[in-house]
Amino acid sequence: MSGEKKKVKIGSDDWFPSLPQEGNETREIRELPIDEFYPFKNHPFKIRDDAEMLELIESVKRIGIQIPILARPRDGKDGVETIAGHRRLQAAIMAGLETAPAIVTSMDDDEATIIMVDTNLGQRVHILPSEKAFAYRMKTEAVIRKLGRPEKNVGQDVPHLGKRTTEIIGETGGDSYKQVERYIRLTYLIQPLLDMVDNKELDFIPAVDLSYLKNKEQIWAGCAVEKYGKISGKQAGLMKVMSKEGILTEEGIEAIMRAEQPLDMKVTLRGTILQKYFPKDYTPKQMQEIIIQLLENWKREHERDGFKLIK
Incomplete structure (x- = not known):
């Protein structure tokens, strides 16, 4: 393969214990051009431009890549498929390196998947x-x-x-x-709900229960979460049961969310918003007193019009 600069004998289990290996087999570390690496199909781990990544880039600039990329040959194609080391490879690109060290070995799809998952779960801090x-x-x-x-x-x-x-x-x-x-x-969650889990807008256990809902029902549930905020395990569990029985409707989800709405719900107004409506010398207490008085006036007007308010 083009771009090869050096070869080092090494026992591959030094870095990748789950890598299949026979007897005293050793594998070579090859220095390969960056553009010869291709990503693993359906790789589930994202590469984020966070502080950890910036630190890795700086490390690669100073001392290079210390743990080689694990890769396998691409069937009938040029280049290699990256199994483990996607973050190191991205750091090498961002650091301006033209080559990266790699252990290239043949393995089937299942072996590659198991190693890819194990190395990422074992090495990544934030998942x-x-x-x-x-x-x-x-x-x-x-x-x-x-x-x-x-x-x-x-x-x-x-x-x-x-x-x-x-x-x-x-x-x-x-x-x-x-x-x-x-x-x-x-x-089995639709993407908007899965994004809510990642963003901590939807708790883990309720999300698991919502995963049993049909896609249409999950869309309804997602809209309800956006409208009412957090969904409890009790609410999600009830939706799961009703879905299984074939009686879950959009109106039913609304009713569940309203019935379980906590009494101590909070509405937060940022200081930058409040400052638009109050003099600069007003204290938080003065602002609160005026807001409460305005709400009392609003309540009286709506009660006079016959609206039923929450007690």
């Missing part, structure tokens, strides 16, 4: 719920294929290991089999 969800699902499907078992048996025991499939999956990520199964359920 979004959606990233872990799709990673667990990809690894689960790969393990099931390796074991030659039907996909419906995902949560059952693997006889010769004495463990559930999802228990095997969770060992690298430090999660129980139940938690792995919950994460996998998140992959």
